[in-house]
Amino acid sequence: MSKSRSEVLEESRRKGAVAGAAAVATVALGATVGLPIAVVAAVPTVWLGVRWWKHRARNGIKF
Numbered sequence: 072m073s074k075s076r077s078e079v080l081e082e083s084r085r086k087g088a089v090a091g092a093a094a095v096a097t098v099a100l101g102a103t104v105g106l107p108i109a110v111v112a113a114v115p116t117v118w119l120g121v122r123w124w125k126h127r128a129r130n131g132i133k134f
Contacts, residue, residue, distance in 0.1 A: 079130045086126055090119040 074082070093116040101109025127134060 080132070083123070083127055083130070083132055086119070086123040090116070090123045093119050 097109055097112045097116045100112050126132075
């Protein structure tokens, strides 16, 4: 069963919020703890960002 357009947009907002929160947490971690820890924390942040980007591209949502 297909999702409605509003459900797809809501899912995109949710994925974007999670990716944004991860980015903020990575920057905060880098500023408080140190660069090596921030580099390790950046890996899942990048993964979440790419996942959000692909979701938008797959569903035809403009950037």
